[in-house]
Amino acid sequence: MVVWSILLSLTSMFFLLLISFFCVVTSVWEMLVNKCYIIEWEFLNVNSVSIVTSYIFDFMSLMFLGFVTFISSMVLFYSGGYMLGDKNLNRFIYLVLAFVASMGILIISPNLISILLGWDGLGLVSYALVIYYQNEKSSNAGMLTVLSNRVGDVGLLLSIGLMVSLGDWNFVLISAYLPSNSMALLVSLVVIAAMTKSAQIPFSAWLPAAMAAPTPVSALVHSSTLVTAGVYLMIRFSSALSNSVSTCLLLISCLTMFMSGLGANFEYDLKKIIALSTLSQLGVMLSILSLGFVNLAFFHLLTHALFKALLFMCAGVMIHNVKDFQDIRYMGNLSKFMPLTSMCMNLANLALCGFPFLAGFYSKDLILEVATNNSLNLIIFMLYVLSTSLTVCYTxxxxxxxxxxxxxxLSYSNISDESSTMTNPMLGLSVGAISMGSILSWLMFPEMYMICMSFFMKTLFLLVSLLGALVGYMVNLMSVNSKLFSLGKYEWISFMGSMWNLPFLSTYNLNRLSLNVIGNNFVLMDKGWSELVGGQGLFKIFTYYTYKNQILQDNKIKVFMKMFLFSLLVVLMI
Structure with a gap:
């Protein structure tokens, strides 16, 4: 069984690598020759409304699909070492492949109906992966994840219903009609769907909770698949965004960016810190998207996928070696025991901070410069500056x-980088985290951006980053030496460290309210009026009249005499 699982993992990895290579090469070719292919298959036509399955193969979809399959292949190879002792490794690999297939359907679909297939597939498989360890914590996290995402699914379903008036669901072909005032509700529903999938405020609580899944799943889900599905949907719908919707999305994404960066500085769970950094980068993508720079959002989406998957893999190796502890206070000085993992993790962290000439620098620095050149108000500008500083601080x-x-x-031993099954994929992603930023910038922006800034504005984010690094190091050095430092401000630290009480608001109060409503509805409707006039009531009525009809068909003389006398009485009365 173990041999079969390893063979399945390796076969899947090579298959996904071939798909990745083909998609990236085709994407570059399409960009050079400026071509795009759309395949449509009409399988139902009702009253001039065509239900069509569509697939789009352009530069954006193929490039993103190539990155998703490459990261998925590295994750599958990594899983061969990380999940080696698991009894259900085959099930895990099949779930990961189903997850990748759902993401692939979503990426190449320009049609809302076919997008819904991949969208719901992501939600279903992500729930199965979050509850993979089958304990109470995983079950609670899975329910929070799936119920939060159902809000977005309802928004997508309602937008499909509203697009019936346009006669088609292919938003690429009918994008000219979407910016009209009559379609404002439709676009708002799509934005809400994207916000739930990308965990923007007030739907942010599920993303750190989804860390209950195995670490290879986190490396895949929080880098290039589930959480980026909302950003990718907004990239496709970017031409339909009105000024008011864009302004709301800009404010929400900047608040999410600031809130997650602040929360990560008070978190001690290693995987949750990286999850909050993912949430912060999703805010960066949606904020620059709402300003109208779609290519920059897509550029950061690709570079972020590489170094964030690398960061999760390094975290998984560290957790695996310290006997499954995730609290960073139980780690320390691992660079002496795990030099290769430490090198890869520091590389991913520096790319996250935007260190010059790494992958994150080319996208993040350009985003910050373009954003500050726009007509931002003071609040949005300060949120950008503070979020940049907080990113370096928690890193x-x-x-x-x-x-x-x-x-x-504690008394641990055998902490090393000996497992090549886990370190080899990390080296592959490290090459991407170093080189893909410059390569993608040459491909996507052959003509240079002309950005004129003052010396102060040009060096502002560099100075803020250095200040954040200094504050992050000094404050934590103080907190280690004086462990009771935070008890004096417990309320504020609890508020900031718990994502502004969003997990509490998303679970406890809403659950009590919803349970009361559901309980009253169950008593009044399911056991009340529905019993009287619903299925049970109709059953009693049909049973009664069927019995009467059966009596009429028994050919009894008493029945006919009663009917004759009743008819005679009616005639006499008339």
Whole structure:
């Protein structure tokens, strides 16, 4: 069984690598010759409304699909070492392949109906992966994940119903009609669907909770698939965004970016810190998208997928070696035991911070410069500056606690980089985290952006990043030496560290309210009026009259005499 699982993992990895190579090469060719292919298959036509399955193969869809399949192949190879002792490894690999297939359907679909297939497939398989370990924590996290995403699914279903008036669901072909005022509700529903999938405020609580899934799933889900599905949908619908919708999306995404960066500085769970950094980068993508720079959002989407998958893989190796502890306070000084993992993790962290000439630098620095050149108000500008500083702050905090801090490990042994099954995929993603930023910038922006800025504005984000790194190191050095420092401000720290109480608001209060409503509805409707006039009531009525009809057909003389006398009485009365 173990041999079969390893063979299945390797076969899937090579298959996805071939698809990735083909998609990337085809994408570059299409961009050079400026071509796009759309395949449609009409399988139902009702009253001039055509239900069509469509697939679009353009530069954007093929490039994104190539990155998704490449990261998925690395994750499958990595899973061969990380999940080696699991009894249900075959089930895990099939779930990951189903997840990749759902994401592929969503990427190449320009039709809302076929998008819904991939959209719901992502939701279903992600629920199965989050509850994979089958304990109470995983079950609660899975329910929070799937119920939060159902809000977006309802928005997508309602938008499909509204697009009936346009006669088609292919938003590429009818995008000229979408910006009209009559379609404002439709676009708003699509934006809500994207916000739930990309975990923007107030739907942010499910993303850190989904860390209950195995770490290889986190590397796939939180880099290039589930959470980026909402961003990709907004990229496709970007031409339909009105000014009011864009302004609301800009404010929400910047608040999400700031909130997640602030929460990560108070979090001690290694995977949740990286999940909150993913949430922050999703806010960056949606904020620049709402300003109208679609290509920049897509550029950051691709570069972020590489270094974030690498970051999760490094975190998984660290957790695996310290006997499944995820608290960074139980780590420390791992750079002496795991130099290769430490190098890859620091590389991914520096790419996340936008260190010059790494993948994150080319996209993030360009986004910040373009954003500050726009007519932003003071609040949005300050949110950008503070979020950039907080990103570097929690990154250096993570490095301090796990890599170079005090030796906090207990009586553990055999901490090393010996598992090549887990380190080889990390090396492959490290090459991407170093080189793909410059390569993609040459491909996607052959003509240079002309950005004129003052010296202060040009160096502002560099200075803020250096200040954030210094604050992150010094504050955590103080907190280690004075452990009771945070108890004096417990209320504020609890509020900021719990994502502004969003997990509490998303579960406890709403669950009590919904349970009361559902309980009253069950008593009044399901056991009340529905019993009287619903299925049970109709059953009693039909049973009664069927019995009477059966009596009439029994050919009894008493019955006919009663009917004759009744008819005679009616005639006499008339």
């Amino acid at each position: 250096f905090r993570l490095i301090f606690y796990s890599m170079f801090g005090n030796f906090n490990l």
